[in-house]
Amino acid sequence: MPADDLAVAAEPARLAVETRALRKVFGAFVAVDDLTIAVGEGEVFGFLGPNGAGKTTSVKMLMGLTRPTSGEARLLDRPLGNREARRRIGFLPEMFRFHDWLTGAELLDLHARLYGMTDAERRRRVPEVLHLVGMYGRRDERLRAYSKGMQQRIGLAQALLPDPKLVILDEPTSALDPIGRLDVRTIIQSLRAEGRTVFLNSHLLSEVESVCDRVAIINRGRVAATGPMRELLSRELLVELRLGRIDDDVERLIARFGSIRDVARDPLRPAIVTVEMGDEEAVARLIDALVAASVPVFGATPHHRSLEELFFEVVETTPERSEP
Amino acid sequence: MRTLLIARLTFDEAFRRKMILAVLLLSLVFLALYVFGFRLLHDDLMRYRQERLGRPDELLPYDVQASAMVLLGLYTVNFLAGIMTIFAAVGSISGEIEAGTLQSILPKPISRWEIIAGKYLGFLAMIAVYLGLMVGGVILVSRVVGHYMPPNVFRGLLLMILVSAILLALTMLGSTVFSTMANGIVVLMLYGMALTGGLVEQVGTALDNDTMVRIGVITSVVLPSDSMWRLASNVVQPEMAVNLLGPTPFGTISPPSEFAVRYAIAYCAVLVVASAVAFNRRDI
Numbered sequence: 235m236p237a238d239d240l241a242v243a244a245e246p247a248r249l250a251v252e253t254r255a256l257r258k259v260f261g262a263f264v265a266v267d268d269l270t271i272a273v274g275e276g277e278v279f280g281f282l283g284p285n286g287a288g289k290t291t292s293v294k295m296l297m298g299l300t301r302p303t304s305g306e307a308r309l310l311d312r313p314l315g316n317r318e319a320r321r322r323i324g325f326l327p328e329m330f331r332f333h334d335w336l337t338g339a340e341l342l343d344l345h346a347r348l349y350g351m352t353d354a355e356r357r358r359r360v361p362e363v364l365h366l367v368g369m370y371g372r373r374d375e376r377l378r379a380y381s382k383g384m385q386q387r388i389g390l391a392q393a394l395l396p397d398p399k400l401v402i403l404d405e406p407t408s409a410l411d412p413i414g415r416l417d418v419r420t421i422i423q424s425l426r427a428e429g430r431t432v433f434l435n436s437h438l439l440s441e442v443e444s445v446c447d448r449v450a451i452i453n454r455g456r457v458a459a460t461g462p463m464r465e466l467l468s469r470e471l472l473v474e475l476r477l478g479r480i481d482d483d484v485e486r487l488i489a490r491f492g493s494i495r496d497v498a499r500d501p502l503r504p505a506i507v508t509v510e511m512g513d514e515e516a517v518a519r520l521i522d523a524l525v526a527a528s529v530p531v532f533g534a535t536p537h538h539r540s541l542e543e544l545f546f547e548v549v550e551t552t553p554e555r556s557e558p
Numbered sequence: 559m560r561t562l563l564i565a566r567l568t569f570d571e572a573f574r575r576k577m578i579l580a581v582l583l584l585s586l587v588f589l590a591l592y593v594f595g596f597r598l599l600h601d602d603l604m605r606y607r608q609e610r611l612g613r614p615d616e617l618l619p620y621d622v623q624a625s626a627m628v629l630l631g632l633y634t635v636n637f638l639a640g641i642m643t644i645f646a647a648v649g650s651i652s653g654e655i656e657a658g659t660l661q662s663i664l665p666k667p668i669s670r671w672e673i674i675a676g677k678y679l680g681f682l683a684m685i686a687v688y689l690g691l692m693v694g695g696v697i698l699v700s701r702v703v704g705h706y707m708p709p710n711v712f713r714g715l716l717l718m719i720l721v722s723a724i725l726l727a728l729t730m731l732g733s734t735v736f737s738t739m740a741n742g743i744v745v746l747m748l749y750g751m752a753l754t755g756g757l758v759e760q761v762g763t764a765l766d767n768d769t770m771v772r773i774g775v776i777t778s779v780v781l782p783s784d785s786m787w788r789l790a791s792n793v794v795q796p797e798m799a800v801n802l803l804g805p806t807p808f809g810t811i812s813p814p815s816e817f818a819v820r821y822a823i824a825y826c827a828v829l830v831v832a833s834a835v836a837f838n839r840r841d842i
Contacts, residue, residue: 297665299842320667327661333567335574347563348666392662 248275248311250400250431251296256305258291265291267455269305273433273448275399278426280446280463281435284549288455289435290328293404296433297325310400321349324393326386328404328435332377338388339364339373342395349396363391368417382409390418401425402433407441419445443467443541451548459548466544472537473509473517478530480505487527491520504532560668564676565683572646572684581642581688588638589695592631596703599627618802624706625799626806629791631696633808636718636787639689643722644745646684647729649738650677651837656738660842671834678730678830685722689715710793717790720822724783725749727829734836748781756784760805763812778814782822785814 251273258266266288273279283289294300296307298315312319332341339360346356364370367387377385386409393401403422407415415438422445425432436442442449443463450460459466472495477484480497485507488494492511499505511517517536524531572578603620651674654660664670693715700706708714728748732741759774761767778785792800792813805811 294842297661299661299664301839301841317667320665323665325662325665327658327665331658332662333571333659335571344563344567345662345666348560348663348668350560350667389662 249273249308250275250277251279251307251309251433252311253292253296253307254305256292256295256307257303258288258295258300259303264455266295266302269452269455269457271450271457271460273431275431276426276429277447278422278432278434278445280442280449281433281452282437282439282442282449282545283452283458285437287452289452290404292452293328293402293433293435296402297327321396322399324396324398324401326389326393326401326403326406328408332385332389332392334378335376337374337376338369338380338391341377341388342373342391345392346395351396359395359397363394366394366421367391383411383414386410387414387417390421394421398430400431400433402435404435405437406434407436407438415441439541439545449541451545453549458551459544463541467538467541468513470539471511471513471517473511473520474533474535474537475507475509475520475524475531476504476533477507477524478504478532480507484524484527484529487523487529488520491516491523504530561672561676561679564668564673565680568650568677568680569683572681577646578684578688581638582691585635585638585688585692585695588634589692589699592634592696593699593703596627596631596699599623600704619798621706621796622799622802624700624704625708625795626803627704628696628700628706628708629795629806629808631699632693632714632718632791632794633787635689635692635696636721636790639685639692639718639722640725640749640783642688643681643685643725644729644742644749647677647681647726647733648742648745649733650681650730651733651833652736652738652741653733655840655842664842670837674730674734674830674834674837678726678833681726681730682719682723685726686719689718689722693718708794709796714790714794717786717793717819720819720826721783721786721790723826724781724786724822727826727833728781731829731833731836734833734840749783752777752781752784756788757807760807760810763805763810778818779821782818782825785818786822789814789819 249272251271253269253271256266256269257264269288269292281289281292291300295302296309296314302314307314309316310319310322333344336344342360342363343356346360351359361370364373367390369384369387369391372380372384377388380388386406390403390406393403407418410418419441422432422434426445426447434442434446446463448460448462449466451458473492475488480499485494485497488507488509492509494507494509496508497505498507509520511520514536517534521531521534603623607620649656651660660673663673693711697708697711700708725745729741729745732745735741736744755774755777758770759778762770762772762774788810791809795803795809800809800811803809
């Protein structure tokens with residue numbers, strides 16, 4: 235994707251989540267130091283960070299469970315706690331405990347009532363979300379009898395009840411098996427396709443990498459890195475070339491397109507040259523140039539930085555948490 | 559109306575969790591024993607009266623004795639209702655914070671005061687049902703077995719509901735501030751203090767000891783549950799019984815005033831509002 239398209243995607247017209255210098259101090263502990271993020275409508279936003287980074291406290295502030303010490307936040311363009319906004323927000327808490335003496339269907343009916351849905355809306359929507367999360371067949375069993383994964387599914391169903399414009403999911407797949415995870419990923423993708431905003435708090439990096447458009451990495455109560463996923467990950471592009479010939483001339487040729495990181499020579503096999511390059515088009519031009527210079531090219535493997543690599547890099551370089 | 563939704567949820571929960579059923583079952587055991595006791599008293603008195611026929615009656619009039627028996631029954635019901643109130647509501651907020659159930663409720667379009675008000679009304683409805691059944695049971699036994707009908711039963715019932723409403727308001731306030739365990743300890747201590755304070759006041763009245771009476775008055779300002787019980791006990795006894803029995807551990811000869819009732823109702827209201835304020839400030 236060209237760079238200017240990214241700039242457009244990075245600053246969408248309307249924001250679903252917007253926080254400015256949000257801060258929460260518990261006694262002498264700064265849980266969230268300065269949270270400033272913007273999530274555009276229709277985005278799937280990944281909220282990442284190591285344990286204790288302040289992710290859950292941040293989400294709790296957004297959901298009105300915890301009062302910010304200072305700072306500002308708006309959801310769906312309304313101040314925190316606004317009832318109209320809450321009607322359009324679905325939330326799956328990390329600790330997804332519900333009244334376990336209710337059945338699945340009763341729990342959803344209760345939450346639909348809490349959303350202020352009419353009888354007709356509830357009759358239509360409760361079975362719909364039960365089907366969506368694959369729990370329709372178990373709807374008349376008590377929550378107490380559900381497995382952790384089933385409870386998580388009902389929790390997700392509860393968050394989808396009001397046709398939400400914004401869905402905030404706090405570790406939605408932590409209790410799920412691989413099938414459940416895939417289901418959640420599919421649900422998130424269909425939410426995106428319907429133009430809904432998803433705020434995903436997760437520490438499962440591969441999951442975030444596969445569904446999110448943009449991410450913020452939180453560490454020690456601050457935003458350590460934020461941006462569109464592609465842009466963050468494509469900052470560095472390494473290409474591994476397998477060449478039939480390597481000498482000073484070839485190295486000079488390669489150096490015109492990128493900087494050589496490593497050359498592994500082996501008299502019996504093709505040489506492996508690792509090159510850091512600007513973008514993938516440069517790779518194509520380099521290969522053309524090599525072929526034109528009659529250098530046998532056996533392979534070229536572009537290697538993007540993974541989210542995991544980025545995550546560790548960011549987390550390791552964050553400065554110490556500030557004092558209150 | 560979300561307050562009523564929470565009220566219903568609270569009421570339903572008490573039934574679904576079989577708490578009410580367990581309490582009702584035990585209360586039935588109590589009622590059965592009560593029938594047995596009342597029958598013994600009635601038969602004994604009748605036999606005694608038969609034996610002493612013609613001679614001057616040195617016994618208290620039957621109504622006074624039967625009234626004392628009703629008072630004992632209602633005292634037990636009042637005590638059971640009080641304990642049930644405290645145990646039902648002790649974790650009403652703290653327990654839900656500890657269990658995490660509020661995390662999915664509070665982000666909904668509902669205010670925290672609606673949750674407090676709803677829970678208060680739900681528990682109150684549950685207690686009113688319980689007291690209605692139990693007071694009804696005691697009165698029924700008195701009529702059928704004891705052939706005695708106490709006066710002002712309905713007013714007594716309302717006052718007994720007020721007793722539990724006071725304890726409920728205190729327990730709910732504690733539940734928004736303390737952990738469930740700490741709240742249980744604090745509320746039971748205060749409840750014990752009110753009971754003892756009421757007793758001290760009666761002893762003080764009997765001994766004509768002003769200090770003891772004052773201790774009773776102070777405890778009924780701190781927690782007016784026992785003073786409302788004493789008013790209830792007073793209204794359901796015939797005047798003759800009150801005068802003849804004098805100050806007892808279960809009743810009083812100097813009933814609290816109308817002002818005390820208004821104070822008790824205001825006490826509930828203030829504590830419920832304080833619960834909402836405390837809950838509003840609390841980080842979940």
